[in-house]
Each structure stands twice: as C-alpha cells, then as structure tokens.
Amino acid sequence: MKKLSIIMLVLVLAMSSVFAGATREKSDVGSAGVAGDGQHYVFRIAATDEAWRPNAIIEAARRLNAQLAAEGSKDTVEVEWELVDDFKNSFPLWIQEKNLPEMIAHKQSIIYKYAQAGYIVDAGYVVNDATYTEKVPKNLRDFGLMDGKYYGIVCDTEARFVIVYKPALLALGWTEDQIAAWRQSAIEGKVTTADLQKLAKQAVDKGITQYGITTRPNNGADWAFFYCTWSGGKTPQNEKGQNIVSRQAVIDALTFYRTNVQMGITPYNMLTDFNWDMLEGDIWPNGKSFCWYGIVAAKGDCMNASGVSSEYFDENFISLPTPVHKVGDTPCCGSSPYLWALTTASQKDAKTAEYCRRILDNVLDLDLQLIISLDHAHIAITTESANSEAYRADKWMQAVNDFVPFMFKYQVSPLKEGLQDMYADSKEYFNAVQEAMLKANDPTARSVEAIADDFIKQAIFNMGEGNYVIVD
Structure with missing residues (x-):
C-alpha cells in the first residue's frame, strides 16, 4: 500500500x-x-x-x-x-x-x-x-x-499546558513558597488531574473564581495533545506508525470532562456558547477561571484581546505542565512544530x-x-x-x-492516515472529537462508555483498516 x-x-x-x-x-x-x-x-x-x-x-x-x-x-x-x-x-x-x-x-x-x-x-x-x-x-x-x-x-x-490564576491560590491561603513547590511537583509528575479538579472546586465554591477549569471554545488540535495525559503521558503510536487506540484512555478523558461539569467547575455549554473574545478578552485575563488548558501564546493573545500588560500577566498567571492522570505517569506538553x-x-x-x-x-x-x-x-x-x-x-x-x-509531537505515519493527519489535518476527526466532548459535557446524555464507543468507531473509520491497533 x-x-x-x-x-x-x-x-x-x-x-x-x-x-x-x-x-x-x-x-x-x-x-x-x-x-x-x-x-x-x-x-x-x-x-x-x-x-x-x-x-x-x-x-x-x-x-x-x-x-x-x-x-x-x-x-x-x-x-x-x-x-x-x-x-x-x-x-x-x-x-x-x-x-x-x-x-x-x-x-x-x-x-x-x-x-x-x-x-x-x-x-x-x-x-x-x-x-x-x-x-x-x-x-x-x-x-x-x-x-x-x-x-x-x-x-x-509552541507547547500546550495548563495555565493557573495565581491570585486564586493565594486567596486559598497558599504562600509563594507553596505555589513554587506545587509547580515543581507538577514538573515531577506528582500533580494529578484529580488534584487540579479539587483545587478548582475549592476556588469556585469559595467564590474566588467563577469557573474552575476551562478549555478552548471549539474543536482543534488541543484535545489530541492533552489526550496523551490519559495514555500515561506517552504518544499513542507504535513503532510501525499505527495509532494505538485505547478504549479505556478515551473513557478516562471523557470522564474528566463530564466530571468537571458535574462538579460545577466547567460550564456545560463551554463548547457552544463561549468564544475566543469572551475567554481571551475577559474570562482568562480577569481571573474568572481558576485555570485553563492553554498554549504558550496565551499571554500575547490575552494582552491583545484585553489590554492587560506583560507585567500583569507575569505576576498573575503560572504555567503548569499538564497534570498526570496517575502519579508515576509522565507530564506531557504537546507541540506542533x-x-x-x-x-x-x-x-x-x-x-x-x-x-x-x-x-x-x-x-x-x-x-x-x-x-x-x-x-x-x-x-x-x-x-x-x-x-x-x-x-x-x-x-x-x-x-x-x-x-x-x-x-x-505526533509522528507522521507511512500508513494511510498517521497521527499527524488524524490530529492536525482531519476535519472529520475534529468533528468527532467535538461531538464526543459535547456529549460528555451533558451529564444527561448517554454514558461516557457509549460515547467513547461511538467516537472510536468514527476515529478508526477515518484511520482506515490496518492503520490502528485497539489495545483494550
């Protein structure tokens, strides 16, 4: 072939x-x-x-x-x-x-x-x-x-990671030294997604921030890069260039999004009623979200959209490598060079x-x-x-x-559809991700297991026979 x-x-x-x-x-x-x-x-x-x-x-x-x-x-x-x-x-x-x-x-x-x-x-x-x-x-x-x-x-x-509103941690009673130590723990792979959820919940419950964890408002490459979190921090691709499809990893990822909505830290309509102007021009720079899954260019984007200064952003926001799913996993920061x-x-x-x-x-x-x-x-x-x-x-x-x-980065594949094609250039894949996340963000929708199964069917259809391996 x-x-x-x-x-x-x-x-x-x-x-x-x-x-x-x-x-x-x-x-x-x-x-x-x-x-x-x-x-x-x-x-x-x-x-x-x-x-x-x-x-x-x-x-x-x-x-x-x-x-x-x-x-x-x-x-x-x-x-x-x-x-x-x-x-x-x-x-x-x-x-x-x-x-x-x-x-x-x-x-x-x-x-x-x-x-x-x-x-x-x-x-x-x-x-x-x-x-x-x-x-x-x-x-x-x-x-x-x-x-x-x-x-x-x-x-x-560039690189993708989590951005945290530092004053929220201070309002929770943390010291500067504790914040620095927490960031170092994240670098060492000791801060989990569950840890992030708990902190975001505290910030929202105490009225410190309006939202806990937010994301981009539309489909795009970010989900694919953060998906590595649920694969132990490893790129889901084998030495043959085949895409490794883990049903459990997809379920865990979708469960994270649904749990965020159920905890009241992510709005259920994050992907339908929010837009970049709202996020970069107000919600993120003005500290209305405890954290968000973002990118290195977020600083410049927020400065341009909201008018905040470079010094303001440096003082009020800290970067965190993507928290791991389980302690012992490797932190990951996806890139598209x-x-x-x-x-x-x-x-x-x-x-x-x-x-x-x-x-x-x-x-x-x-x-x-x-x-x-x-x-x-x-x-x-x-x-x-x-x-x-x-x-x-x-x-x-x-x-x-x-x-x-x-x-x-995701490696290109000599096969029909490599991860780069699937995760960076495929409108069909983006649409499948968007559909799965929309359903996950609706707690009244079907189970995450059923949503994961539907998503996997669409994903492997786009990949083509022989270009993937289902591992569980």
Whole structure:
C-alpha cells in the first residue's frame, strides 16, 4: 500500500497542471552564476506569509557571505523568499517545471508527503553537525525525524499546558513558597488531574473564581495533545506508525470532562456558547477561571484581546505542565512544530549542499533565535537563547521553557492516515472529537462508555483498516 501510494503520488505530480498559489519575491534566478573568480549562488526559501521565518534565512545567508569572505572565498550567496499560499498546489507545479526551491518552511505533514515521493532529502548532515548538536536539545532536534530520517530541521515550536490564576491560590491561603513547590511537583509528575479538579472546586465554591477549569471554545488540535495525559503521558503510536487506540484512555478523558461539569467547575455549554473574545478578552485575563488548558501564546493573545500588560500577566498567571492522570505517569506538553526542509535542489552539487547547511547553522545565531522565539511567543529551541538575558527577562517565557523535556509531537505515519493527519489535518476527526466532548459535557446524555464507543468507531473509520491497533 505504501509503495502504491507513492507511485500514485508521483504520477499525479508528473501529470499535474494546477496553478500554484505562490509568488516570487525577487528574481527568477535559481542557480549559480559567475561572480568574479567565485560563484554567486541564488537559493529560494518557500514559506507562508509569516515573514520572520524566511527573513531569518535571508539574514543567515548574508552572514554566510561575511564568513566566506573572511575565509578568502569569492563565492557569494543570496536567498530569495518565495511566498506560498498553498503548498499543496505549489509543490506539483515546482516538480512539473523542475524548479524546486532549495528550502521550505512548513509543518511535517507536507514535508513527509513529498519526502515519500523523493523530493525532500534527509537533512541529517545538518541536524547532526556540531552546531545543532551543541545548541539544540535532542528531543527538539528529533522533531524533524520521520521514518528514522531527518526530513525536517526544527525551526520554531509552541507547547500546550495548563495555565493557573495565581491570585486564586493565594486567596486559598497558599504562600509563594507553596505555589513554587506545587509547580515543581507538577514538573515531577506528582500533580494529578484529580488534584487540579479539587483545587478548582475549592476556588469556585469559595467564590474566588467563577469557573474552575476551562478549555478552548471549539474543536482543534488541543484535545489530541492533552489526550496523551490519559495514555500515561506517552504518544499513542507504535513503532510501525499505527495509532494505538485505547478504549479505556478515551473513557478516562471523557470522564474528566463530564466530571468537571458535574462538579460545577466547567460550564456545560463551554463548547457552544463561549468564544475566543469572551475567554481571551475577559474570562482568562480577569481571573474568572481558576485555570485553563492553554498554549504558550496565551499571554500575547490575552494582552491583545484585553489590554492587560506583560507585567500583569507575569505576576498573575503560572504555567503548569499538564497534570498526570496517575502519579508515576509522565507530564506531557504537546507541540506542533514548524520545520525547515531541504529539497533535492539543495543537493545539486557539493557547494550548494554545504552552503544550505551553513545558512541553517547561522539561523541558530542568538539574535535570530530571539526574533523567532521570543518575539513570536515560541519556545526557545537553543540552550543559548533560553539562557539569554532577553529571554530570561520575560518571566512567562522563561518559566515555560522548564517544559522542554516534556515536549513532544505526533509522528507522521507511512500508513494511510498517521497521527499527524488524524490530529492536525482531519476535519472529520475534529468533528468527532467535538461531538464526543459535547456529549460528555451533558451529564444527561448517554454514558461516557457509549460515547467513547461511538467516537472510536468514527476515529478508526477515518484511520482506515490496518492503520490502528485497539489495545483494550
């Protein structure tokens, strides 16, 4: 099936005549030209309109020119940004015209698809070079692993965890030292979801907060990342790329949501009558919820929506790795990273391959990393940036970096539907999750066991036969 899928993809690409959603930002040059006694290399980085990514590559290439000159080389390098609206349309046209950009920036589902078809190369020679091994933690370097090969190179990433309104803990009689110790216990896997529920209940019952535990108001990737909590903190996927479906884990997850409603700490209409403006503009920044399952960008989102200051957010909110289901489980913080990827065009000759590697090495320079991470609410991917004065000055970002050891991503699968497809790109899956959560939030609805069974039927139907293993 895998070979057939790849063959079909190649045939479709070869025959494709679709229009690409891409525009070139500079010239149409894409090869080496003579520059004095050296060569002038023009590379392309294909990326979306989030300009900080291609701009970092462009600046890294400028720095490479200075390095080459210092080494006595007369070669020069230039990188152009090709703005892409839709990679699914652009890629086939690049292939048809034999005009691939040397580099792209995207998430792993697109990268893996074209790696399978032979157009993305293993960038292990970059990820395993001295610069990356020295500067980037291994679990973040491994974000680019697919089928045991580094088809991706970590560019930037976020993390999902629990955000707690600190004044509520103080109002419950906690001291600053107790709060710090509690957070450390969560990092050690000693704070459970039941512990979180009890505290949220106390805050609501005492009138300290209106709500106890809240979530995003609509379907999305968050549920899938937090689902790992009910799988012992482990990614539910085996070495073959098959999705591990645990009926008990689904039941436990849905039971958590239903129990929250029954305890009076989560509104039953959380997913129907709430919206982002209510949450980010009022409920969360104004301390009306004891905690919520959120993301590292929540600080900036709340600041933009409500007008609170950075100092206010740092003072009043603390980050907590997702509480475990049972003591002994591993805390988990899900992530959906952006990756750099090298196409076959980056390997057209030895110098092109070398200069692409050196450009990507230069992207790890501290000032460029601070733009990518700190300025855009992403986790610091290098130890140097995490320890920098600028990053540490942002108390929120500094604290969140404690969770780097627990960060994970779902792996793409060589099968019909991998976890990345199911959890990041599938509208059908999102709808199934939304339906299950809506029913779980209604205590008068069917049992969570029946809801779980219905959900699993929909999920495995979307995955396809042979792409999952039911373990209980």
